[in-house]
Amino acid sequence: EKGGYDHFMLKEIYEQPKAITDTYRGRLLRDQAIIKMSGVEDNMKKFLNANRIIIVACGTSWHAGLVAEYIFEDLARIPVEVEYASEFRYRNPVIREDDVLIAISQSGETADTLAAIKLAKSKGAFVFGICNVVGSSIARETHAGAYTHAGPEIGVASTKAFTTQITVLTLMALRLARAKGTITSSDYHRHLLELEMIPDKVKKALKSDNHIKIIADIYKDATNCLYLGRGYNFPVALEGALKLKEISYIHAEGYPAAEMKHGPIALIDENMPVIVIATKKGHYEKVVSNIQEIKSRKGKIIGIVTQGDEQVRELADHVIEVPETLESLSPLLTTIPLQLLSYHIAVMLGKNVDQPRNLAKSVTVE
Ligand code: F6R
Numbered sequence: 001e002k003g004g005y006d007h008f009m010l011k012e013i014y015e016q017p018k019a020i021t022d023t024y025r026g027r028l029l030r031d032q033a034i035i036k037m038s039g040v041e042d043n044m045k046k047f048l049n050a051n052r053i054i055i056v057a058c059g060t061s062w063h064a065g066l067v068a069e070y071i072f073e074d075l076a077r078i079p080v081e082v083e084y085a086s087e088f089r090y091r092n093p094v095i096r097e098d099d100v101l102i103a104i105s106q107s108g109e110t111a112d113t114l115a116a117i118k119l120a121k122s123k124g125a126f127v128f129g130i131c132n133v134v135g136s137s138i139a140r141e142t143h144a145g146a147y148t149h150a151g152p153e154i155g156v157a158s159t160k161a162f163t164t165q166i167t168v169l170t171l172m173a174l175r176l177a178r179a180k181g182t183i184t185s186s187d188y189h190r191h192l193l194e195l196e197m198i199p200d201k202v203k204k205a206l207k208s209d210n211h212i213k214i215i216a217d218i219y220k221d222a223t224n225c226l227y228l229g230r231g232y233n234f235p236v237a238l239e240g241a242l243k244l245k246e247i248s249y250i251h252a253e254g255y256p257a258a259e260m261k262h263g264p265i266a267l268i269d270e271n272m273p274v275i276v277i278a279t280k281k282g283h284y285e286k287v288v289s290n291i292q293e294i295k296s297r298k299g300k301i302i303g304i305v306t307q308g309d310e311q312v313r314e315l316a317d318h319v320i321e322v323p324e325t326l327e328s329l330s331p332l333l334t335t336i337p338l339q340l341l342s343y344h345i346a347v348m349l350g351k352n353v354d355q356p357r358n359l360a361k362s363v364t365v366e
Contacts, residue, residue, distance in 0.1 A: 007353045009155035009247070013339050014206060017199035019150040019160040020332070023167040030192045035175040039128065039144040046126045047176055050100040052079040054125075056088050056116040057104040058363065060158035060242060064165035065104050066235035067331050071170055074328060075177040075191075085112040086366075088119075095123035102128045104169075106153055106161035107362035108136020115366065117141050130168050132161050146172070155354045156361050157247050159339050162239060163202075163332050170195060170329065194326045198333070201323040205336040208320050212337055215302060215318050216344035219273045225250055226264060226299075227338070228257040229277035230287055236277055236331045240338030247346040247356050257283075257290040268299040275341070276316075277334050280306040281327035291315050302341075304334050 005011035027036050040047060053072060055065035062084055069080040083093075085103070089112060095101075101120040105113045108131035117127050117138065129142030132150050139145055148164035174191055177183035183191075219225070225244055229237035238254035245252050255264055257276065268274065274294050278287040288311055294301055295315055303309075303316035306324050313319045320341075322333040346353045 006347070007155065007343070009157055009159060009343055009353050012153055012155050012159045013336070013343065015151065016160050016163050016336070017202045017206075019164050020167050020202065021199045022149045022151070023164040024171060024195065025149075027171055028192060028195060030196055033189060033192065035171050035178070035192075037146055037171060037175060039146045040172055040175050043126065043128070043144050044179060046100060048179060049098060050078060051096055051098040052081060053100045053102055054088075054095070054120070055080060055082040055102045055104065056085040056113060058085050058110050058112055060162050060239060061104040061106060061110075061113075061165060063235045063239040063242070064162055064169065065102070066238070067166050067232060068102075068169035068173070070232045071173040071328055072176070075173045075183050076180055077182040078176065085110065085116040089116045093119075095120055095125050097124040099125045100128060101125045102130065103138055103142060104130045104165055105136075105138045106132045106148075106158055106165075108133040108138040109362040109364050110138070111364050111366045114138055114141060130165055132164070154361075156356055156359050157243055157342070157353070163335060166331055167195070167198075191326065191328070194329055198325065198329060201325060201333055202336055205322045205333050206340075208337055209340055212320060212340045213344045215320070216341055216348060219300070219302075220248075220345045220348045222250060222271070222273050224267065224272060225252040226267065226272060226274045227252060227254040227277075228260060228274060228287075228290065229254070229334070230257045231282045232327055232331055233277040233279065233282065233334055236334050236338065237275075239335060240275060240342070243339055243342035244345065246359060247342055247353050248349055248351055249357075250345065257287055260290060260293065265293065265297065268294055268297040270298040270300070273300045273302060275302045275304065275338065276312075277304045278309075278312045279304065279322065279327075279330050279334060280309065280324065282330065288312060288315070304337055
């Protein structure tokens with residue numbers, strides 16, 4: 001059942017090239033330069049007239065929502081707010097009939113997300129669901145939606161659900177950008193082409209597995225870890241930290257790299273591993289200077305870099321390469337080494353990777 005892998009989590013990490021392909025199959029029709037998603041098509045007016053998009057989710061799905069905020073605003077120029085479902089539902093939020101709420105949930109059963117949907121519906125908003133589990137409560141409760149088609153995710157730590165959620169959200173943003181005319185035709189085609197190449201690039205990123213295992217062995221006894229990223233890769237830093245926390249029980253924090261100087265930099269000493277996402281596009285030079293700040297305080301630097309990078313390689317203690325892609329698609333690649341790093345650390349520490357203590361696969365309590 002684990003298909004020859006030691007754990008479901010590892011199997012699901014390795015399934016991502018296929019899962020992402022399954023997610024865009026029949027939707028991304030590059031020959032015709034079309035994105036076909038019936039849930040979006042049938043409700044195009046609602047999306048195009050939206051005052052704003054509110055995204056609600058929990059945990060890893062909330063991180064996918066944060067990535068979507070960058071994509072939707074960047075490509076489709078629609079204002080986006082992303083909120084934890086549990087906070088949204090209890091703060092008497094302002095919801096208008098011309099708001100579109102997108103709920104993201106792998107299981108489709110998360111109680112807080114379900115309650116946020118019911119609240120938004122009661123105020124007249126249009127609610128769109130992005131779920132993995134077909135026929136789940138959230139899939140049934142929403143007005144329309146799109147499935148991720150990632151296949152069953154058994155490991156409690158979410159992996160392929162995250163990358164396929166981002167894939168669906170990217171398709172939506174591109175479809176809406178095209179309809180709104182906020183993306184040039186060449187940029188649109190470039191995105192379709194690059195998105196189609198992502199599964200192969202994920203495969204390449206997975207090839208660093210042995211190298212990552214060596215790094216995991218060096219840092220497995222750390223008691224704290226910092227994850228930094230900027231722009232599209234800030235949410236990836238949050239997700240990397242969550243993965244490490246939940247399966248290895250090592251305390252980890254994700255931060256926007258530029259926020260470091262407003263506090264967290266005080267934590268840095270020679271015992272602190274800092275994982276920095278420093279891919280070529282997206283504030284690269286700024287991230288390099290953040291890395292210099294860490295280095296001068298003797299922090300240990302693990303850089304997630306674009307293939308062929310030289311600048312970060314010179315400064316960092318270790319680098320893990322991912323293939324080059326568009327900045328907007330980079331989270332689909334930079335996430336991979338972070339998943340593997342947490343996985344190997346947790347295995348080396350003898351933790352129950354697939355069923356970490358205190359956690360359940362679907363959180364049906366509020
Ligand atoms: C993290 C994790 C949780 C879930 C969260 C939301 O690896 O698994 O943080 O992401 O409980 O679950 P869903 O997406 O099912 O609503």
